[in-house]
Amino acid sequence: MSALLEVEGLQVGFGGRTAAVRGASFRVEKGETHCLVGESGCGKSVTALAVMSLLARGGQRSAEKMSFAGIDLTTLSDREMARLRGNRMAMIFQEPMTSLNPAFTIGSQMAEVLTRHKGGSRAAALDRAAELMGLVGITAPGMRLGQFPHQLSGGLRQRVMIAMALMCDPELLIADEPTTALDVTVQAQILRLLANLQRDLGLSILLITHDLGIVARVADHVSVMYAGEVVERATTAELFRAPQHPYTCGLLSCVPVPGRVQRDKPLGSIPGVVPAIGPGFAGCAFRSRCAHADETCARDIPRRQAGQGHDYLCRLEPDRAELQPA
Amino acid sequence: MTAAIEVENLRCEFRVHTGLMSAEKRVVAVDDVTFGVPAGSVLGIVGESGCGKSTLARLILGLLKPTAGTVLVDGKRLFDLDRKARARLIQPVFQDPFASLNPRRRIKDIVALPLTAQGTFSRNEIERRVGGILERVGLSAAMGERMPAQLSGGQRQRAAIARALVLEPRIVICDEPTSALDVSVQAQILNLLADLRRDLGLTYLFISHNLAVVEHVASEVAVMYLGRFVERNETDALFRAPAHPYTSALLQSVLTPEPGKGVPDIGLGDIMPDPSNIPPGCRFNPRCRVAIERCRHEAPARMVRPPQGMVECHLA
Amino acid sequence: MSEPLAIEAPQPSSTGSSRVGSAAFAIGIAMVAFVVVAAVIGNALVPADPFTQDLGNRLKPPFWMEGTEAGHLLGTDQLGRDYLARLVYGARISLLIGIMTVITSGLIGITLGVLGGFFGGRVDDVVLFAITTRLSIPVVLVALAVVGLMGSGLGLVVATLGLLLWDRFAVVARSTTMQVRNHDYVSAAWCAGASMPHILIKEILPNIASHLAVVATLEMALAILLEAALSFLGLGVPPPLPSWGLMIAEGKDYMFFSPWVIMIPGVALAVLVLGINLVGDGLRNLLGSERLR
Numbered sequence: 029m030s031a032l033l034e035v036e037g038l039q040v041g042f043g044g045r046t047a048a049v050r051g052a053s054f055r056v057e058k059g060e061t062h063c064l065v066g067e068s069g070c071g072k073s074v075t076a077l078a079v080m081s082l083l084a085r086g087g088q089r090s091a092e093k094m095s096f097a098g099i100d101l102t103t104l105s106d107r108e109m110a111r112l113r114g115n116r117m118a119m120i121f122q123e124p125m126t127s128l129n130p131a132f133t134i135g136s137q138m139a140e141v142l143t144r145h146k147g148g149s150r151a152a153a154l155d156r157a158a159e160l161m162g163l164v165g166i167t168a169p170g171m172r173l174g175q176f177p178h179q180l181s182g183g184l185r186q187r188v189m190i191a192m193a194l195m196c197d198p199e200l201l202i203a204d205e206p207t208t209a210l211d212v213t214v215q216a217q218i219l220r221l222l223a224n225l226q227r228d229l230g231l232s233i234l235l236i237t238h239d240l241g242i243v244a245r246v247a248d249h250v251s252v253m254y255a256g257e258v259v260e261r262a263t264t265a266e267l268f269r270a271p272q273h274p275y276t277c278g279l280l281s282c283v284p285v286p287g288r289v290q291r292d293k294p295l296g297s298i299p300g301v302v303p304a305i306g307p308g309f310a311g312c313a314f315r316s317r318c319a320h321a322d323e324t325c326a327r328d329i330p331r332r333q334a335g336q337g338h339d340y341l342c343r344l345e346p347d348r349a350e351l352q353p354a
Numbered sequence: 355m356t357a358a359i360e361v362e363n364l365r366c367e368f369r370v371h372t373g374l375m376s377a378e379k380r381v382v383a384v385d386d387v388t389f390g391v392p393a394g395s396v397l398g399i400v401g402e403s404g405c406g407k408s409t410l411a412r413l414i415l416g417l418l419k420p421t422a423g424t425v426l427v428d429g430k431r432l433f434d435l436d437r438k439a440r441a442r443l444i445q446p447v448f449q450d451p452f453a454s455l456n457p458r459r460r461i462k463d464i465v466a467l468p469l470t471a472q473g474t475f476s477r478n479e480i481e482r483r484v485g486g487i488l489e490r491v492g493l494s495a496a497m498g499e500r501m502p503a504q505l506s507g508g509q510r511q512r513a514a515i516a517r518a519l520v521l522e523p524r525i526v527i528c529d530e531p532t533s534a535l536d537v538s539v540q541a542q543i544l545n546l547l548a549d550l551r552r553d554l555g556l557t558y559l560f561i562s563h564n565l566a567v568v569e570h571v572a573s574e575v576a577v578m579y580l581g582r583f584v585e586r587n588e589t590d591a592l593f594r595a596p597a598h599p600y601t602s603a604l605l606q607s608v609l610t611p612e613p614g615k616g617v618p619d620i621g622l623g624d625i626m627p628d629p630s631n632i633p634p635g636c637r638f639n640p641r642c643r644v645a646i647e648r649c650r651h652e653a654p655a656r657m658v659r660p661p662q663g664m665v666e667c668h669l670a
Numbered sequence: 671m672s673e674p675l676a677i678e679a680p681q682p683s684s685t686g687s688s689r690v691g692s693a694a695f696a697i698g699i700a701m702v703a704f705v706v707v708a709a710v711i712g713n714a715l716v717p718a719d720p721f722t723q724d725l726g727n728r729l730k731p732p733f734w735m736e737g738t739e740a741g742h743l744l745g746t747d748q749l750g751r752d753y754l755a756r757l758v759y760g761a762r763i764s765l766l767i768g769i770m771t772v773i774t775s776g777l778i779g780i781t782l783g784v785l786g787g788f789f790g791g792r793v794d795d796v797v798l799f800a801i802t803t804r805l806s807i808p809v810v811l812v813a814l815a816v817v818g819l820m821g822s823g824l825g826l827v828v829a830t831l832g833l834l835l836w837d838r839f840a841v842v843a844r845s846t847t848m849q850v851r852n853h854d855y856v857s858a859a860w861c862a863g864a865s866m867p868h869i870l871i872k873e874i875l876p877n878i879a880s881h882l883a884v885v886a887t888l889e890m891a892l893a894i895l896l897e898a899a900l901s902f903l904g905l906g907v908p909p910p911l912p913s914w915g916l917m918i919a920e921g922k923d924y925m926f927f928s929p930w931v932i933m934i935p936g937v938a939l940a941v942l943v944l945g946i947n948l949v950g951d952g953l954r955n956l957l958g959s960e961r962l963r
Binding site: 213265 | 402403506507508509536537538539540541542544545548563564565566567569570571573589593603604605606607608609610611612613614615616617618619620622626
Binding site for chain 3: 442444
């Protein structure tokens with residue numbers, strides 16, 4: 029069974045100094061939502077940009093395998109990639125304020141996506157734009173087509189971004205922290221929208237986020253990233269039920285859960301900070317903050333299996349004693 | 355219990371020009387806010403963008419001039435005091451650790467600023483106090499010599515906290531102190547804030563949009579909407595049984611890390627709260643699921659719920 | 671806690687254009703440094719005196735042409751004065767004018783800009799009015815008029831240019847101050863009880879200084895060129911001071927027969943001004959990665 033998007037051993041570096049991504053492997057199945065979760069600097073956004081060939085100047089990427097719908101992305105020319113981007117693979121970004129060109133109307137920006145990739149008249153493209161805006165829950169789409177980005181609120185702009193991403197009926201939507209800049213009530217609306225679109229259009233979504241709440245509610249599969257590596261992969265249910273990697277465990281213990289709050293006890297936390305990873309770094313990046321680290325952690329780390337589709341990068345055995353619920 | 359800080363009828367209006375030809379609009383960012391916080395406790399203030407919580411913080415800190423109202427700290431009128439006296443009573447911790455420290459000064463100079471600004475401390479005294487507070491927040495003396503760019507987000511926030519506490523104020527206003535930090539670091543900072551409050555007998559005003567964090571940190575919570583407090587209650591009571599429909603909506607929209615529950619439908623509609631265009635009647639009525647006819651033209655009165663709680667809703 | 675290191679954000683190290691950019695920066699610095707060194711120690715190294723006239727040795731060509739006179743590497747001018755010595759002395763004048771003008775105009779412009787940007791309201795209205803008034807004045811004409819009325823002289827030129835060239839400083843200082851003023855560290859300093867002078871000088875100024883440095887280089891180049899123009903018109907530095915502009919003016923009568931007389935100071939001017947501009951560009955590129963936010 030081949031996935032829609034398969035990435036194996038992705039590495040991204042900038043100018044030979046910093047390794048932003050040191051080994052990301054994950055698959056997005058058709059019709060599912062896959063979450064890349066991690067904290068700032070872990071490389072999740074860079075991973076998405078690398079997949080879309082949108083890395084900043086000076087970024088070099090290499091991968092053992094990177095394929096979309098059977099097409100090998102690593103060997104595509106810029107032109108061929110441009111034909112895929114916005115067409116079969118679409119991306120929405122975090123900042124709705126800056127993702128839209130303030131000098132052009134919403135309608136013209138959306139129409140441009142369709143006419144560029146699939147040709148056709150501008151009128152037809154505007155019709156489709158209005159149709160999609162209705163689909164994403166924007167009222168009075170006809171009026172909105174003629175408006176400029178600054179006339180819309182953040183939540184509306186993000187919906188416009190989603191509609192724009194859907195103009196060419198993409199198979200894959202990559203969403204990079206799409207709700208981080210939005211209010212929590214708007215966030216819920218946008219995430220519901222994405223789930224509905226997935227169900228109705230068969231859309232596959234790669235969702236990048238740092239919010240474990242979003243991951244739990246929205247994702248089918250999860251890849252946890254730390255310091256440029258995917259350290260654990262599992263289905264959502266599995267990950268929350270039985271996290272294996274010490275970082276994942278630490279992360280889960282840090283998140284305050286309403287209703288299960290103990291005000292007099294300190295929140296779980298992970299001591300220390302993310303280390304700077306230069307080229308030639310070996311071993312586990314988490315060892316400086318891990319309570320279970322020993323000297324073997326400075327060498328190659330094995331990828332262990334912990335059940336169906338659940339693997340993690342650590343020397344520790346799966347389902348070991350410390351992980352059992354207290 | 356005496357209130358460490360009392361805010362009475364605080365109001366802040368802005369005049370905004372929306373265009374060359376159109377008339378001036380009045381934006382009421384904070385509308386008649388009144389509350390008191392008992393000494394040594396934490397009042398959480400939650401709300402979304404445009405609700406005025408940051409404006410409220412800036413008013414209390416003296417960064418903005420209020421249109422009306424007063425603030426009392428330990429019975430003293432805050433706005434009557436000069437800035438140096440105010441600094442001894444109330445200090446801020448801001449949201450963005452990257453923007454709240456002057457990138458061109460060393461950490462120890464930044465932390466020492468409240469002391470040097472007073473002009474009454476000797477150099478030795480300043481050094482002693484700065485060293486002490488840096489240690490207390492978990493920063494080494496070596497880090498005091500560094501520039502902010504050399505510290506991580508969590509460390510910078512610790513420095514910001516050190517600066518807020520070096521003068522030993524009574525009240526600390528925390529304006530989203532962990533929203534810009536990673537989850538693992540957020541927990542460290544929240545734990546630090548809790549320890550310091552206990553040890554130094556501080557009173558916090560904790561502003562956040564993150565309800566889970568507020569539930570962990572605050573003993574009481576006030577919900578702000580379009581410039582007014584619409585509900586205030588003890589934390590557990592508020593989270594268990596919210597009285598105001600907006601509070602319910604906020605609580606429902608919190609996505610807890612519990613798989614399989616999906617994303618809730620809050621049903622607030624598409625209308626965004628606009629402080630320059632406050633609806634008549636109850637300001638929440640256009641988005642309220644349970645609004646009745648009365649809500650559309652009659653603003654609800656403030657109903658007090660002892661000991662400190664209140665709610666503004668016709669249906670509460 | 672392990673010794674923490676700052677997280678290194680990946681810097682897009684652009685290849686081709688940035689290497690050209692930093693090469694240009696280096697060249698600019700070299701050019702300016704060369705002129706500065708020449709200005710400082712040049713006259714000690716060159717044996718001849720820039721003011722001694724030698725009418726028997728007028729208009730001797732420089733060393734790469736025939737008929738050159740030993741002891742005068744760059745030949746002599748129409749009064750027999752050693753050209754190299756005059757050139758080197760002229761560097762001193764140009765740099766002096768440049769630096770003094772920038773200091774004067776900088777003080778005026780930065781003060782106005784920071785005050786207007788920080789306080790807003792009425793103060794800003796006054797500052798804006800001053801800026802727009804200044805912008806509507808044609809600098810060269812006013813300089814000419816002033817000098818024409820009050821006579822020429824080094825100090826007068828510096829004062830005139832300094833009082834006229836502050837607008838860019840003011841505009842940049844004002845806009846950068848307005849951005850920086852909203853940063854939380856300024857609010858924190860306010861809440862900490864810091865005095866107004868402290869906030870303006872220790873919190874605001876250091877954070878806009880880099881942008882002002884770029885303006886300073888541009889203004890310096892402009893001042894040097896303006897002085898040369900004024901001197902060319904006879905309304906700048908008075909003879910016998912060897913301002914490069916004056917040297918060009920004095921040499922224009924002999925332009926066709928002894929072209930080096932205007933070429934050499936012209937090239938010197940170009941080198942200095944180009945160098946300063948390259949340094950300014952380089953500074954702007956260096957700071958480009960620093961977002962003002």
